[in-house]
Amino acid sequence: MATPHNQAEKGQIAKTVLMPGDPLRAKYIAENFLTEVQQFNEVRNMYGYTGMYQSREVSVMGSGMGMPSMGIYSYELYTKYDVERIIRIGSAGALSDDIALMDIVAAIGTCTDSNYASQYGLPGTFAPTADFGLLKITDRIAQEKNLSLKVGNIVSSDIFYNEDNSVNDRWKKMNVLAVDMEAAALYMNAARCGKKALCLLTISDHLYRHESLTAMQRQNSFQEMMTLALDTAAACEA
Numbered sequence: 001m002a003t004p005h006n007q008a009e010k011g012q013i014a015k016t017v018l019m020p021g022d023p024l025r026a027k028y029i030a031e032n033f034l035t036e037v038q039q040f041n042e043v044r045n046m047y048g049y050t051g052m053y054q055s056r057e058v059s060v061m062g063s064g065m066g067m068p069s070m071g072i073y074s075y076e077l078y079t080k081y082d083v084e085r086i087i088r089i090g091s092a093g094a095l096s097d098d099i100a101l102m103d104i105v106a107a108i109g110t111c112t113d114s115n116y117a118s119q120y121g122l123p124g125t126f127a128p129t130a131d132f133g134l135l136k137i138t139d140r141i142a143q144e145k146n147l148s149l150k151v152g153n154i155v156s157s158d159i160f161y162n163e164d165n166s167v168n169d170r171w172k173k174m175n176v177l178a179v180d181m182e183a184a185a186l187y188m189n190a191a192r193c194g195k196k197a198l199c200l201l202t203i204s205d206h207l208y209r210h211e212s213l214t215a216m217q218r219q220n221s222f223q224e225m226m227t228l229a230l231d232t233a234a235a236c237e238a
């Protein structure tokens with residue numbers, strides 16, 4: 001049953017999986033928020049765990065950085081392990097003047113500079129979008145918790161260190177809120193596999209104000225996003 005990247009047996013992974021880029025963030029969630037935790041993967045140190053949260057089974061696994069890595073892990077979860085929904089919980093750089101450090105962004109859609117969609121041979125440009133049902137649940141929970149959730153478009157880039165600063169200006173002019181590196185591959189895999197996905201991002205850097213979170217702010221604000229994603233998972237159908 002194992003894949004080249006995941007040693008789990010079928011049945012060891014919950015229907016809903018939270019995916020941070022960093023496998024140590026997955027470990028942190030398992031250790032601090034889940035009970036009855038079982039580790040299902042350590043291949044390449046891409047840790048994966050299943051446990052209980054509010055009486056519901058939830059898994060959490062790292063995706064690694066970039067679309068090829070997210071592409072592999074999410075495709076395997078959807079197609080080999082019968083996972084129904086994946087909620088990415090990542091960090092992002094803000095483009096918009098209306099977004100502040102520690103804000104949580106929910107990506108209703110994601111642009112990309114990657115050619116990931118070329119595999120589908122489409123006669124035009126594909127628009128990767130979040131699952132509306134998941135997004136509605138997250139938005140409702142955020143309102144109940146009085147959290148500032150910014151819902152909008154993002155861009156998933158293949159390039160972290162871009163020497164051309166004008167690239168950000170051009171996305172910003174299209175009202176793109178923030179930059180990550182994985183959401184587009186996740187949304188495309190979900191669409192292709194007939195599954196559900198949502199990407200939540202905590203703003204760790206502002207690319208115009210040149211601000212970034214301290215280690216302590218990072219930990220606290222990521223915890224808000226983690227509980228928002230876990231509460232969303234718990235509110236989903238089994």
Ligand SMILES: O=P(O)(O)O[C@H]1O[C@H](CO)[C@@H](O)[C@H]1O
Binds near residue numbers: 092160180181
């Ligand atoms: O914090 P994560 O989820 O890794 O997300 C962001 O951080 C990494 C870059 O530092 C990229 O993976 C980007 O998408």
Ligand SMILES: O=c1cc[nH]c(=O)[nH]1
Binds near residue numbers: 204207
């Ligand atoms: O600037 C940033 C910060 C986090 N993640 C990104 O992809 N870019």
